[in-house]
Amino acid sequence: MEQENIMDIPENGLLSKSIPEPSLRRLPKYLNLLIRLKNQGREIVSCTHISKALQVDPTLVRKDLSFTGMKGKPKTGFPITGLINSIEVFLNLKNIKEAFMVGAGNLGSALLRYDGFARYGLRIVAAFDNNPDKIGGEINGIKVLGVDKLQNLARRMHIHIGIITVPALAAQEMADMMIESGIKAIWNFSSMEISVPDHIFVINENLANSFAVLSHKLGQIQSAQNE
Amino acid sequence: MEQENIMDIPENGLLSKSIPEPSLRRLPKYLNLLIRLKNQGREIVSCTHISKALQVDPTLVRKDLSFTGMKGKPKTGFPITGLINSIEVFLNLKNIKEAFMVGAGNLGSALLRYDGFARYGLRIVAAFDNNPDKIGGEINGIKVLGVDKLQNLARRMHIHIGIITVPALAAQEMADMMIESGIKAIWNFSSMEISVPDHIFVINENLANSFAVLSHKLGQIQSAQNE
């Protein structure tokens, strides 16, 4: 029956080999470029073209794009509209994804006011804070509620994304609350790395840590110049 | 004379093998943990301990820490204060680094109001914007000036870091201006990847792209649950 390779013929998404992290991170960059090319009126693009524009090896571009399931035509390349569509589908950008944000301070309010995430299907439907001055208010049309309301509402509204912009000491507690209420993915902007069970996905977007990398590189550049 | 391996005996920082990017990115995480341990009154830490706390292989922790030049003692481990110091020195966090920010919108103002970066030596000394309502004002004690003032001031004040929070279409132009005025490292929060000469260091902190990764993972989780 030649069934020994059954793992190679996945029947569902879980068994299929998932995309490497670096490839996944490049896909939005391709998407940005493709949207610009489309706006310029272009209809076809080759991996060579993408490769030159983004400084990514052309073979790597081909491999990355193949994860989205899109096939190109030898000699011509890829149709831009089709490629945009398959990247958007692959990245799950075409579905509306409702999210709760906890923490309506500086960074939280800035993110609430930024409308660019809508393009990627993110809809922040409520914010939560402990500050009585903020509770009951609105930021960019989004209501700010007491943190005590979070769990009940998250369950009832089937919210799956949590965004954390609270101070470091509160971050883990907020994450735990969110997970208990059915949240499956957390975008954590606090300076505390949160720990979560295996089935929860977290991005720790620690801006200060990111700056530390820049700081080191700047130091390198400057000490090189003092030689 | 056995001089064939001269490249292995670097006389300055440029020739010495530089730290791999992944290691560099882990160092601030170690630093955060070490500061917490110090505040708890601990004085010594082993790589095993760090490894367990942060889920990083202990050998990798040792290799990462060795880049900072710190030596541990077999059986005991590393002195926490000394380790904090060498990471801070290695990451160039102990020097004050003055920066200019261009774009005083939502995200820009939020970053201006966040005081946590001071811990890492970042001092944003001025912000620049084209909006007449903002020019002349202050955010968190930081003056907002017209963009036309940027180049002259950056040169005179020897500013080396530029932070970009302007809309996508203006990002490249702002980067070019900054580089022309002697800025050496750019922290770019706009949604447009900027291109710069080799000797300039850039971090493209594209939050929407980061969200796209979360979006994809959430899609994976959800389709797995619908099996």
Added chain:
DNA sequence: TAGATTGTTAATCGATTAACAATC
């Protein structure tokens, strides 16, 4: 001392790059 820990060297793993046949 015995045992925990460091630091180094070798093996493994995974991502990137190179080579090349297939295609239009």
Added chain:
DNA sequence: TAGATTGTTAATCGATTAACAATC
């Protein structure tokens, strides 16, 4: 057709992990 491009397979490169001697 000839040539540009795709998509696959093999080779390379670099980071992580495993093994282990040295140390206190």
